[in-house]
Amino acid sequence: MQPVDERAIRAAVDVLECSGLVAMPTETVYGLAANAEDEKAVMKIFEAKHRPTTHPLIVHITGEEALDHWAREIPQSAYVLARRFWPGPLTMILKKSDSVGDWITGGQDSVGLRCPSHPWAVALIKSFAGKHHRGLAAPSANTFGRISPTTAQHVRDDLGEKPKGKVDFILDGGECEVGVESTIINLSGEHPEILRHGAITRNMLEEALGCAVPDGGKDSPRVSGSLKSHYAPKTKVILCDDLVSELKKYGDKKIAVMASARSLAQTPDHVIKWFVAPDNATAYMHDLYVRLHELDQAGADLILIETPPTGDAWNAVQDRLSRAAA
Numbered sequence: 001m002q003p004v005d006e007r008a009i010r011a012a013v014d015v016l017e018c019s020g021l022v023a024m025p026t027e028t029v030y031g032l033a034a035n036a037e038d039e040k041a042v043m044k045i046f047e048a049k050h051r052p053t054t055h056p057l058i059v060h061i062t063g064e065e066a067l068d069h070w071a072r073e074i075p076q077s078a079y080v081l082a083r084r085f086w087p088g089p090l091t092m093i094l095k096k097s098d099s100v101g102d103w104i105t106g107g108q109d110s111v112g113l114r115c116p117s118h119p120w121a122v123a124l125i126k127s128f129a130g131k132h133h134r135g136l137a138a139p140s141a142n143t144f145g146r147i148s149p150t151t152a153q154h155v156r157d158d159l160g161e162k163p164k165g166k167v168d169f170i171l172d173g174g175e176c177e178v179g180v181e182s183t184i185i186n187l188s189g190e191h192p193e194i195l196r197h198g199a200i201t202r203n204m205l206e207e208a209l210g211c212a213v214p215d216g217g218k219d220s221p222r223v224s225g226s227l228k229s230h231y232a233p234k235t236k237v238i239l240c241d242d243l244v245s246e247l248k249k250y251g252d253k254k255i256a257v258m259a260s261a262r263s264l265a266q267t268p269d270h271v272i273k274w275f276v277a278p279d280n281a282t283a284y285m286h287d288l289y290v291r292l293h294e295l296d297q298a299g300a301d302l303i304l305i306e307t308p309p310t311g312d313a314w315n316a317v318q319d320r321l322s323r324a325a326a
């Protein structure tokens with residue numbers, strides 16, 4: 001991990017103070033950050049990403065002490081989870097306070113709050129927040145519907161830096177450690193529910209809360225990651241259980257593959273690029289978007305991905321892959 005560049009952090013804070021956009025490394029993915037209380041700045045995020053303004057944004061805060069500023073009627077469960085998993089890859093949906101503008105929530109009565117652990121994000125949010133619990137609105141720093149960025153280069157390749165690109169300042173804090181977006185838990189309703197799977201798994205949440213945490217149903221608040229075609233490479237992706245027979249089906253096409261070492265033992269000539277899929281979920285999550293970016297750039301007609309294992313730790317991987325293939 002690159003040590004925090006304090007001068008770059010100060011420059012980024014200046015950009016934020018002037019209603020600008022900063023690409024910020026977090027432990028999950030790179031975020032496109034703006035002052036959450038500055039409507040003009042936040043509108044630039046939606047413009048840069050081509051994201052509909054009805055899709056709510058997560059506010060990144062310094063920690064538990066800022067909860068009161070951003071949320072109201074905070075349940076005990078929120079403090080339990082903040083103490084257990086913050087700083088870290090968990091976003092909590094809570095009833096919003098008056099500090100939260102409609103430009104953040106898409107008009108909903110709730111707000112997503114997260115305290116990231118990446119040292120660069122921590123440094124940026126702390127210096128920006130000052131004593132006033134200010135926060136940074138930050139969706140993933142990619143064009144709406146595309147693969148999320150896990151390196152600064154991904155951000156340069158997609159949104160780009162000014163004057164040619166759309167971001168005022170890209171902070172390069174190296175590769176993201178987790179690799180997929182934060183787990184989202186909704187605590188604004190009667191019972192907690194998972195809106196998006198991530199590195200904090202259902203078992204971890206249930207163990208911390210001492211109750212069941214099912215997936216959110218249709219009545220849950222909106223999550224843009226819940227659109228079927230989210231996180232999609234430009235190249236068509238097919239998930240398959242039997243790689244060998246799938247490869248035979250597409251003998252006339254150029255194929256890029258991610259599969260287990262065993263399935264890749266004999267790769268026919270029309271496989272132009274391949275990666276060995278990690279056999280544990282943490283490593284798979286870490287590699288997933290980097291590999292999808294690389295497979296997408298291989299010039300293949302088709303990307304074949306062998307279905308990964310199932311189970312609590314694999315939910316986030318399963319979820320992102322099925323969307324990439326939708």
Ligand code: TXA
Pocket residue numbers: 026028029030031032055056057058091093105108110111112114116138139140141180181182184195221222223224225226
């Ligand atoms: O790991 C992450 O969460 C990254 C990093 C940058 O922190 N951020 C991220 O943001 O993934 P984004 O905008 O790509 O995804 C945030 C998700 C969206 O699907 C949004 O709909 C949902 O959070 N969300 C935000 N506020 C919400 C709310 N009040 N109710 C329901 N869903 C909400």
Ligand code: MG
Pocket residue numbers: 139140148
């Ligand atoms: Mg996103």
